[in-house]
Amino acid sequence: MKFDIPATTNPIDRLKVVGKATDRIDGPLKTTGRAPYAYERHDVAPGAAYGYVLGSAIAKGRITGMDLSAAKAAPGVLAIVTAENAGKLTKGNFNTANLLGGPEIEHYHQAIALVVAETFEQARAASSLIRVDYARGKGRFDLEAEMASATLPKEGFGGAAESKVGNFDGAFASAPVQLDARYTTPDHSHAMMEPHASTAKWEGDQLLLWTSNQMINWGKGDVARTLGLPKEKVRLMSPYVGGGFGGKLFVRTDAILAALGAKAAGRPVKVSLQRPLIANNTTHRPATIQRIRIGTTSDGKITAIGHESWSGDLPGGGPETAVSQTRLLYAGENRLTAMRLAVLDLPEGNAMRAPGEAPGMMALEIAMDEMAEKLGMDPVAFRALNDTQVDPEAANRPFSQRQLIQCMRIGADKFGWARRAKAPGAVREGRWLIGMGMAAAFRNNLNGRSGARVRLDGKGVVTVETDMTDIGTGTYTIIAQTAAEMMGVPLETVVVRLGDSSFPASAGSGGQWGANSSTAGVYAACAMLRDKVTAALGFNSADVVFEDGKVRAGNRSVALADAAKGGELVAEDYMDYGDLAKKYQQSTFGAHFVEVAVDAATAEVRVRRMLAVCAAGRILNPKSARSQVIGAMTMGVGSALMEELAVDKRFGFFVNHDLAGYEVPVHADIPHQEVIFLDETDPTTSPMKAKGVGELGLCGVGAAVANAIHNACGVRVRDYPVTLDKLLPGMPAFA
Amino acid sequence: MDSPSDIGVSRRGLLTSGAGFAAVTALPASASNKEPVAPMETPPALPVQLKVNGKPAELTVDTRTTLLDALREHLHLTGTKKGCDHGQCGACTVMVNGRRINSCLSLAVMHEGDSVTTIEGLGTPEDLHPMQAAFVKHDGYQCGYCTPGQICSAVAVLDEIKAGIPSHVAADVAASPAFSEMEIRERMSGNICRCGAYSNIVEAIREAAGRRQA
Numbered sequence: 036m037k038f039d040i041p042a043t044t045n046p047i048d049r050l051k052v053v054g055k056a057t058d059r060i061d062g063p064l065k066t067t068g069r070a071p072y073a074y075e076r077h078d079v080a081p082g083a084a085y086g087y088v089l090g091s092a093i094a095k096g097r098i099t100g101m102d103l104s105a106a107k108a109a110p111g112v113l114a115i116v117t118a119e120n121a122g123k124l125t126k127g128n129f130n131t132a133n134l135l136g137g138p139e140i141e142h143y144h145q146a147i148a149l150v151v152a153e154t155f156e157q158a159r160a161a162s163s164l165i166r167v168d169y170a171r172g173k174g175r176f177d178l179e180a181e182m183a184s185a186t187l188p189k190e191g192f193g194g195a196a197e198s199k200v201g202n203f204d205g206a207f208a209s210a211p212v213q214l215d216a217r218y219t220t221p222d223h224s225h226a227m228m229e230p231h232a233s234t235a236k237w238e239g240d241q242l243l244l245w246t247s248n249q250m251i252n253w254g255k256g257d258v259a260r261t262l263g264l265p266k267e268k269v270r271l272m273s274p275y276v277g278g279g280f281g282g283k284l285f286v287r288t289d290a291i292l293a294a295l296g297a298k299a300a301g302r303p304v305k306v307s308l309q310r311p312l313i314a315n316n317t318t319h320r321p322a323t324i325q326r327i328r329i330g331t332t333s334d335g336k337i338t339a340i341g342h343e344s345w346s347g348d349l350p351g352g353g354p355e356t357a358v359s360q361t362r363l364l365y366a367g368e369n370r371l372t373a374m375r376l377a378v379l380d381l382p383e384g385n386a387m388r389a390p391g392e393a394p395g396m397m398a399l400e401i402a403m404d405e406m407a408e409k410l411g412m413d414p415v416a417f418r419a420l421n422d423t424q425v426d427p428e429a430a431n432r433p434f435s436q437r438q439l440i441q442c443m444r445i446g447a448d449k450f451g452w453a454r455r456a457k458a459p460g461a462v463r464e465g466r467w468l469i470g471m472g473m474a475a476a477f478r479n480n481l482n483g484r485s486g487a488r489v490r491l492d493g494k495g496v497v498t499v500e501t502d503m504t505d506i507g508t509g510t511y512t513i514i515a516q517t518a519a520e521m522m523g524v525p526l527e528t529v530v531v532r533l534g535d536s537s538f539p540a541s542a543g544s545g546g547q548w549g550a551n552s553s554t555a556g557v558y559a560a561c562a563m564l565r566d567k568v569t570a571a572l573g574f575n576s577a578d579v580v581f582e583d584g585k586v587r588a589g590n591r592s593v594a595l596a597d598a599a600k601g602g603e604l605v606a607e608d609y610m611d612y613g614d615l616a617k618k619y620q621q622s623t624f625g626a627h628f629v630e631v632a633v634d635a636a637t638a639e640v641r642v643r644r645m646l647a648v649c650a651a652g653r654i655l656n657p658k659s660a661r662s663q664v665i666g667a668m669t670m671g672v673g674s675a676l677m678e679e680l681a682v683d684k685r686f687g688f689f690v691n692h693d694l695a696g697y698e699v700p701v702h703a704d705i706p707h708q709e710v711i712f713l714d715e716t717d718p719t720t721s722p723m724k725a726k727g728v729g730e731l732g733l734c735g736v737g738a739a740v741a742n743a744i745h746n747a748c749g750v751r752v753r754d755y756p757v758t759l760d761k762l763l764p765g766m767p768a769f770a
Numbered sequence: 771m772d773s774p775s776d777i778g779v780s781r782r783g784l785l786t787s788g789a790g791f792a793a794v795t796a797l798p799a800s801a802s803n804k805e806p807v808a809p810m811e812t813p814p815a816l817p818v819q820l821k822v823n824g825k826p827a828e829l830t831v832d833t834r835t836t837l838l839d840a841l842r843e844h845l846h847l848t849g850t851k852k853g854c855d856h857g858q859c860g861a862c863t864v865m866v867n868g869r870r871i872n873s874c875l876s877l878a879v880m881h882e883g884d885s886v887t888t889i890e891g892l893g894t895p896e897d898l899h900p901m902q903a904a905f906v907k908h909d910g911y912q913c914g915y916c917t918p919g920q921i922c923s924a925v926a927v928l929d930e931i932k933a934g935i936p937s938h939v940a941a942d943v944a945a946s947p948a949f950s951e952m953e954i955r956e957r958m959s960g961n962i963c964r965c966g967a968y969s970n971i972v973e974a975i976r977e978a979a980g981r982r983q984a
Contacts, residue, residue, distance in 0.1 A: 062906035063895035065914030068849015075848035110812040277915030310854040507912030669966025694858035701959040
């Protein structure tokens with residue numbers, strides 16, 4: 036189905052099922068432990084042997100020798116896979132470093148061997164008997180030190196590496212009020228709860244791979260490419276994914292090594308990356324150093340805005356696109372953004388939830404707070420004054436919807452923003468200094484081609500099949516809602532089957548494009564199925580209504596199931612997008628409000644209240660959408676207060692590579708959270724009129740926390756995370 | 771610290787030997803470079819009898835097998851999750867003789883005669899335990915991977931409060947702890963949810979505890 040003109044009224048607008056707060060249809064399976072994840076497929080791969088991954092002990096250099104003899108002779112060992120015996124492997128299109136290292140080593144904990152044994156304990160024990168000799172090479176591990184050598188990256192996913200409008204330098208130099216500040220964000224780890232895991236089984240030359248992956252179609256292609264197989268010989272299945280956050284967008288070593296191990300052992304093999312390997316073996320969000328310059332008139336109008344960012348990655352990698360939002364978020368005639376990419380020999384940097392905007396907004400929204408303070412303006416008023424309804428780089432290109440000001444005003448009202456003390460450090464409750472902070476939220480909407488197949492059987496059951504994944508986002512439920520709405524049946528009559536590469540290729544889960552894209556694909560397939568039903572039932576009217584399990588036109592009404600009496604009806608289609616996303620800037624907006632308490636003596640920070648107001652198109656399932664936002668807010672608290680992969684700059688690795696050392700928020704860190712969705716539909720995005728929220732909910736949260744801390748105690752920290760050591764030197768005298 | 775000489779005497783420091791390139795041997799730490807590694811012997815397997823979700827289970831396990839792997843790999847009760855295998859995340863929480871533990875930190879053979887309750891023993895998709903139903907109603911989960919551990923922990927937490935077991939946030943450890951959101955948050959903090967469903971989880975637990983919003 037083509038989507039090249041804005042949507043008009045369609046069956047989704049009835050909102051009998053779509054738009055209603057709905058319990059997840061996969062909830063009973065997940066809450067009873069019956070949903071099978073990739074390592075748990077005793078049902079389809081019984082008797083799988085166990086693989087255990089050995090990671091490189093150096094960050095860069097080469098393996099000069101590997102002695103496998105003791106490991107091979109160890110009890111239960113079936114096979115050992117190394118680069119030497121794996122055969123030719125081709126790097127995946129989406130990988131920067133090879134998934135099996137050796138003899139060259141590209142990063143610390145790069146997989147160098149898989150030990151396959153009858154039991155997990157045997158595989159683990161045998162892996163400790165592999166002796167590896169390395170020649171350590173000299174690596175570059177310090178972003179700060181490599182800033183000078185950083186170069187202009189090529190244009191990538193986040194757009195051009197540089198953008199210029201007007202005369203930034205001149206306008207900034209002559210601006211009566213100026214800010215020129217440097218901010219840093221550290222490397223972040225996705226730290227999803229389910230480790231990267233795969234179970235592989237060969238049926239002749241056909242590879243069956245149950246794997247925890249967000250993007251089945253990308254994954255199928257890269258597994259085939261890496262192993263040198265025709266695509267049709269690879270089948271990926273990922274019905275349940277225990278979190279991804281971008282870390283499972285790409286094929287990782289568990290999938291490739293499970294396939295190679297199963298081949299070598301002659302039986303199914305399963306591999307789960309050991310938790311201590313994950314931070315260094317897989318991808319992470321790269322650290323950034325950012326410089327932001329804002330110049331305004333004396334009454335607060337931005338005349339110049341500049342945002343530069345430095346990040347690093349392995350050779351052939353890409354930048355963290357931390358400047359993207361600055362091209363679109365605020366008005367200002369003279370603009371500059373620039374990214375620079377240094378070569379670092381740390382593990383591969385890549386997408387993590389809201390890549391670009393997450394660290395970019397962490398910096399930009401502190402800068403906006405600082406600017407408001409310089410101007411003596413309220414932070415909400417300063418942002419509202421600099422709102423724009425058009426792309427600031429192209430005045431003839433409007434936003435399809437932009438309710439940023441409404442989000443901020445409603446949020447301010449609900450949160451009691453008026454009670455915020457303008458001067459920092461002015462509110463005290465016993466030992467606690469209390470502060471409020473806010474930030475704008477911004478993330479673009481992206482659409483991807485997404486296909487689905489819909490079946491109608493003689494009982495009236497509608498079955499949807501698509502390789503789309505549910506990574507906790509609520510996909511199962513919104514797809515069921517979409518099909519139920521389109522076919523006029525109750526939710527219980529819809530079966531949703533996801534994450535299988537034998538189903539039509541979807542947009543997958545990433546970049547907050549999943550919800551709108553995948554349901555739009557289901558919409559297209561259902562529209563085709565409706566035509567088939569109409570024809571099968573002998574209706575020829577254009578105004579056929581699908582409702583309450585019946586199909587009706589005029590005064591004739593027939594049970595939907597009757598259409599499939601003669602055999603199942605099947606329709607398959609995808610949504611094909613025109614240029615609406617070029618004509619209109621499609622973005623999602625929001626505002627985050629945070630109240631913190633800072634211990635006057637110890638500078639311990641407690642988050643006391645959080646509110647997000649989001650304008651993100653039609654909200655398909657307010658219950659799971661709200662969960663996406665509170666989850667993102669929680670991750671935002673992590674990035675503000677604790678999350679940091681500590682780099683060992685001598686040996687080139689992330690030191691705190693487990694869930695004890697890499698701290699993420701726990702129950703005690705997170706208060707009750709409130710979310711408000713504005714009533715919005717965006718007819719330019721798809722017939723669903725929806726956009727994404729999963730990343731919007733993260734963008735700006737870190738800065739809102741940091742701004743609240745500043746409001747509480749007066750200390751402005753520009754280097755995340757905002758930890759006690761950075762606050763204590765500037766804390767007001769303790770009395 | 772750019773120069774290895776700053777590092778002092780440590781194994782890692784010695785291995786760099788101050789040059790751009792250096793030979794490094796990794797593992798086993800105790801073996802010298804060319805000494806052959808002693809062959810590994812098969813560790814003994816031992817029988818263990820458990821009662822799992824009310825049913826007797828007789829296993830013969832490698833003595834290195836954790837209770838977690840005995841459940842997941844031997845009994846195929848995969849509802850109990852392995853998130854870290856190091857006692858850092860809580861995904862493997864089960865109840866042993868009525869008290870919650872991290873099953874990854876406990877060897878199966880230590881549990882002779884013990885009664886183990888896993889997520890599968892609390893309810894089924896057709897007949898949910900009240901805590902499971904409350905998690906569904908309040909959307910107290912997203913990806914679902916930490917969820918069985920959260921639910922097992924939550925059930926045990928309510929029992930702990932009832933039994934008068936104090937927590938870190940108890941103002942008076944001698945007094946009976948009262949149900950409060952802070953008590954719940956403190957006691958649940960060993961169960962990480964990276965999807966960030968905490969706010970909803972607390973609401974689910976409050977409902978299951980029969981408490982209304984304060």
